[in-house]
Amino acid sequence: MAKISYEESRRKQDERNAAEENNKKLAEIKRQIRKLEYYSNRPTNCEERYFADLKFEYDENCDKLFHQFKDKRITYQMYCDHITILTKKLEDSKAKAPELLSKTKKAISRPPQLNKSHLAAILEMERKMLKAQFTN
Incomplete structure (x- = not known):
């Protein structure tokens, strides 16, 4: 008799845990929907x-x-x-x-200001990429 009541209480606890987990998932889904709605209608x-x-x-x-x-x-x-x-x-x-x-x-x-060293670095990177592209 004690074993049956233990199994029954265990089963009920598992059901409560599953329901709680489902509620958490549902709340997260609702939160995601609210976020999507907000960003789709953002000013x-x-x-x-x-x-x-x-x-x-x-x-x-x-x-x-x-x-x-x-x-x-x-x-x-x-x-x-x-x-x-x-x-x-x-x-x-x-x-x-x-x-x-x-x-x-x-x-x-x-607009953002680029100084000469930034421009030189960008040009050097592009030159290396072009060189690698043509040597392969």
């Missing part, structure tokens, strides 16, 4: 994209925290503390946005 404007990326990252982190809380890997107090920290980081990033965006726009507006 093209630099400013809008910056804020959208911040919001998406915030939502992703909140979702991960929620699943950790749901799986009882963190307490409710830890969950609340982490959400508060994430919210503060989001607000700080939004406050710094004008400065960062102005730097980004300046960097985009001027």
Whole structure:
């Protein structure tokens, strides 16, 4: 009788473990779908994209925290503390946005500068590649 109850409890535990694993896989699939949807509809404007990326990252982190809380890997107090920290980081990033965006726009507006040594190295590499191509 004891052996039957042990086997029964073992079978139930295996079923619970399988269900938990399936839930984790489902959550990961949903996360991937959300990410694909976000990147397919991502704004093209630099400013809008910056804020959208911040919001998406915030939502992703909140979702991960929620699943950790749901799986009882963190307490409710830890969950609340982490959400508060994430919210503060989001607000700080939004406050710094004008400065960062102005730097980004300046960097985009001027092309990268190559000095003579970079150009010489590129030409030397191309020469070696052409030489190797014709000698083979």
